[in-house]
Amino acid sequence: MTDTAIEAADLTLAYGRRREPALRGCSFRLATGRVCALVGPNGAGKSTLLALAAGLLRPTSGRLAVLGTTPAAARPRVAYVAQDKPLHPGLSVAETLRLGAELNAGSWDAALAAQVAADGELDPGARVRSLSGGQRTRLALALALGKRAELLLLDEPMADLDPLARNRLMGTLMAEAAEHGTTVVMSSHIIGELADACDHLLLVSGGRVRLGGGIDDLVHAHALVTGTGRVADLARHTVVESRATGRGLTALIRTDGPVDPAWDVEEPSLEELLLAHLRAPDAPALITPGTTPTRAVAA
Numbered sequence: 001m002t003d004t005a006i007e008a009a010d011l012t013l014a015y016g017r018r019r020e021p022a023l024r025g026c027s028f029r030l031a032t033g034r035v036c037a038l039v040g041p042n043g044a045g046k047s048t049l050l051a052l053a054a055g056l057l058r059p060t061s062g063r064l065a066v067l068g069t070t071p072a073a074a075r076p077r078v079a080y081v082a083q084d085k086p087l088h089p090g091l092s093v094a095e096t097l098r099l100g101a102e103l104n105a106g107s108w109d110a111a112l113a114a115q116v117a118a119d120g121e122l123d124p125g126a127r128v129r130s131l132s133g134g135q136r137t138r139l140a141l142a143l144a145l146g147k148r149a150e151l152l153l154l155d156e157p158m159a160d161l162d163p164l165a166r167n168r169l170m171g172t173l174m175a176e177a178a179e180h181g182t183t184v185v186m187s188s189h190i191i192g193e194l195a196d197a198c199d200h201l202l203l204v205s206g207g208r209v210r211l212g213g214g215i216d217d218l219v220h221a222h223a224l225v226t227g228t229g230r231v232a233d234l235a236r237h238t239v240v241e242s243r244a245t246g247r248g249l250t251a252l253i254r255t256d257g258p259v260d261p262a263w264d265v266e267e268p269s270l271e272e273l274l275l276a277h278l279r280a281p282d283a284p285a286l287i288t289p290g291t292t293p294t295r296a297v298a299a
């Protein structure tokens with residue numbers, strides 16, 4: 001047994017020799033049992049990272065361990081839902097679930113898979129090619145949950161679901177993860193959805209990990225300060241982003257010690273933290289203690 005779900009050390013992936021790497025020098029550790037939000041702008045490398053962890057791509061350089069072994073060896077214990085939710089178009093809903101049962105004999109949770117499909121009123125006889133985008137997503141999630149994997153890798157899993165379906169499926173996912181200690185890594189552009197569900201964050205931008213760690217730890221490491229002072233007055237801290245506002249200056253800082261009481265200090269919301277880092281891609285990265293790779297993988 002390992003207490004580490006994913007561990008990356010200097011992980012780099014280039015799709016072709018002449019292309020800029022999609023991921024470059026990424027190092028982080030995700031403990032088991034965490035629900036991790038994978039966030040970043042379009043083209044940041046999120047899908048690439050998930051495909052690497054699913055064992056569908058091989059790193060160009062660097063190391064990646066999944067559940068204490070190689071991504072390929074971990075595949076039976078991992079469920080991956082790709083962004084385009086690939087399924088066999090000619091199979092019916094019932095045949096797709098039967099195939100899930102056959103491919104995962106021994107671990108298949110038929111009741112859960114059937115419940116996820118039935119909650120969306122999927123007609124068991126309907127062909128996959130006749131399903132809507134949201135219905136296909138639901139079927140893909142039914143397969144992933146039915147597998148009872150130790151690690152769920154979900155690439156924008158809720159993107160084409162209606163708000164009610166999204167809310168209910170997220171609830172099912174979180175309840176299952178909590179009951180079974182499943183690790184979840186979920187990419188999404190909807191920060192509100194992630195803030196409610198996730199306890200861990202990986203922010204990827206330009207192929208690099210900008211923030212990695214427990215959401216509470218990352219939020220506590222920052223402060224949103226407002227005042228009439230100058231940016232230079234905040235020099236002892238790391239200023240991630242600063243803006244002139246009606247009240248003078250507002251800055252998101254990574255604190256190094258107490259902040260001068262001349263500033264109004266608030267804890268940022270997750271959204272404020274993420275938006276500031278997305279607007280300031282050159283701000284120094286922060287990977288919190290305990291979420292850096294261990295020596296075994298880094299070596």
Ligand SMILES: Nc1ncnc2c1ncn2[C@@H]1O[C@H](COP(=O)(O)OP(=O)(O)OP(=O)(O)O)[C@@H](O)[C@H]1O
Binds near residue numbers: 046048
């Ligand atoms: N199969 C591929 N061949 C060549 N380049 C690719 C391929 N897949 C992705 N890329 C490139 O790799 C980079 C990272 O893409 P990736 O799909 O991982 O981003 P993403 O963060 O998932 O984006 P989005 O939020 O838009 O889904 C992009 O520059 C993209 O153009």
